[in-house]
Amino acid sequence: MLTSTLSAITPLDAAFLASIQARLDNKTKPLGSLGRLEEFACRICAIHGSDTPDLAKKVIFTFAADHGITEEGVSLYPREVTAQMVLNFLRGGAGVNVLARHAGAEVRVVDVGVDHDFGDCPGLIHAKVARGTRNFARGPAMTRDELAAALVVGIRLADQCKAEGIGLVGTGEMGIGNTSPSSAIIAAIGGFTPEQVTHRGTGIGDEALRVKITAIGNGLELNRPDPADPLEVLQKVGGLEIAAIAGLVLGCAANRIPVIADGFISTAGALIASELTPHVKEYLFAAHESVEVGHRFMLERIGIRPILNLDLRLGEGTGGALAMPLLEAGVKILAEMATFEQAGVTGH
Numbered sequence: 225m226l227t228s229t230l231s232a233i234t235p236l237d238a239a240f241l242a243s244i245q246a247r248l249d250n251k252t253k254p255l256g257s258l259g260r261l262e263e264f265a266c267r268i269c270a271i272h273g274s275d276t277p278d279l280a281k282k283v284i285f286t287f288a289a290d291h292g293i294t295e296e297g298v299s300l301y302p303r304e305v306t307a308q309m310v311l312n313f314l315r316g317g318a319g320v321n322v323l324a325r326h327a328g329a330e331v332r333v334v335d336v337g338v339d340h341d342f343g344d345c346p347g348l349i350h351a352k353v354a355r356g357t358r359n360f361a362r363g364p365a366m367t368r369d370e371l372a373a374a375l376v377v378g379i380r381l382a383d384q385c386k387a388e389g390i391g392l393v394g395t396g397e398m399g400i401g402n403t404s405p406s407s408a409i410i411a412a413i414g415g416f417t418p419e420q421v422t423h424r425g426t427g428i429g430d431e432a433l434r435v436k437i438t439a440i441g442n443g444l445e446l447n448r449p450d451p452a453d454p455l456e457v458l459q460k461v462g463g464l465e466i467a468a469i470a471g472l473v474l475g476c477a478a479n480r481i482p483v484i485a486d487g488f489i490s491t492a493g494a495l496i497a498s499e500l501t502p503h504v505k506e507y508l509f510a511a512h513e514s515v516e517v518g519h520r521f522m523l524e525r526i527g528i529r530p531i532l533n534l535d536l537r538l539g540e541g542t543g544g545a546l547a548m549p550l551l552e553a554g555v556k557i558l559a560e561m562a563t564f565e566q567a568g569v570t571g572h
C-alpha cells in the first residue's frame with residue numbers, strides 16, 4: 225500500500241502552474257503584489273488540476289495517541305489528559321474545535337493509540353493500533369507491524385477524503401509527551417543534538433527540560449535509527465499519531481488534496497512523508513512556525529515556509545484551522561479579481 229501511494233505522488237504540472245500565475249499577473253495589481261496568496265492560488269489550482277478548485281469541504285484530522293516516554297517525566301501533564309482531551313474534542317470544546325468552526329472546517333478525531341477504552345463513543349474514529357507506544361528511552365517505540373498499521377490509518381482516511389470530495393485537509397494531534405518523539409525525529413534525520421531541537425512542550429521548567437533532553441539522547445543512543453531510513457526513525461523513536469499523520473500527508477498528496485501541517489508534532493509526520501518522496505512538499509503547506517525550537521529545522525529540511533507566526537504551541541490542528549482561510553483567500557483572488565482589461569485600468 226505504501227509503495228503504491230508513493231508511486232502515485234508526482235510533481236505538479238509546471239505549465240499549469242505558470243498558466244495560473246499568468247492569469248494572476250493580469251489582475252488589477254502591481255505584479256506579484258499579493259505575495260504568498262499568489263503562491264497559494266497557483267499551488268492549490270495545480271494540486272486540484274482545476275482553475276476553479278472547490279474548497280467548500282475542509283477537514284482537520286486530530287489523531288490521538290499515548291507515549292511510553294511519559295514514564296521519564298518529559299511532560300508537565302499526566303498521560304490521562306490525552307483521553308480526556310479526546311472527549312473534549314468530541315464535545316466541541318477544545319481549541320481546535322473553536323478555530324475549525326471559525327474556518328468552516330470539520331474536526332474528525334481519530335484514536336490511533338490512546339491508552340484508554342472509549343467503548344462505542346459516537347463520533348470517534350476507532351483506529352487504535354496499540355494502547356500507546358513503548359518508552360523509546362528503553363527500546364523501540366513500536367514494532368514494524370504497528371508502524372505499518374498506523375501509516376495505513378492515515379492513508380485510508382485520505383482516500384476517503386477523495387471519495388467525499390474534500391478540498392482541503394489539515395493535520396492535527398493530541399498525545400501527552402509527543403513533543404519528545406518529534407524532537408527525536410528531527411534530531412535523527414537532521415543530525416542535530418537533542419539540546420538543539422528540544423524545547424518546553426506544554427511548558428516544562430528548566431529541570432524537566434534537562435530530564436527530557438537526557439531521555440531523548442538516551443533513546444537515540446540506544447535505538448540508533450538510520451537517518452537515511454525515515455520509517456526506521458519513525459518506528460524506533462516516533463509515535464502512532466505521528467505515523468498516521470505521515471500516512472495522511474502521503475495519502476493526500478497521492479489523491480491530489482492540498483494538506484496543511486500544523487505545528488511541531490504534525491510537521492514531524494510531514495517530515496517523514498517528505499523524506500520518503502520529495503514531491504510531497506508540493507502538496508504540503510506549513511500553517512505556522514511553532515514556539516518549539518526544533519520546528520524551524522523541520523521546515524527547513526522539508527523546504528517549506530510557514531504561513532503564520534503567532535507564537536502558537538498548542539497543536540491539535542489549531543494552526544491549520546487558522547491558515548485555511550488564507551489559502552481560500554488566494555483562490556478567491558484568482559476567481560473574483562478583475563483583470564486590467566475588465567476594469568479598464570492601464571497596465572504597464
Ligand SMILES: Cc1cc2ncn([C@H]3O[C@H](COP(=O)(O)O)[C@@H](O)[C@H]3O)c2cc1C
Pocket residue numbers: 298299300301305309397398399400401402403404424425426427538539540
Ligand atoms: C490540556 C492540553 C491540551 C492540549 N492540546 C494539545 N496539546 C499538546 O501538548 C502535548 C505535547 O506536549 P508535551 O510533549 O509537553 O506533553 C500534545 O498533546 C499536544 O497536542 C495539549 C496539552 C494539554 C495539557
Ligand SMILES: O=C(O)c1cccnc1
Pocket residue numbers: 403424425426486487488489490514515516536537538539540
Ligand atoms: O507546535 C506544536 O504544535 C506544539 C508545541 C508544543 C506542544 N504541543 C504542540
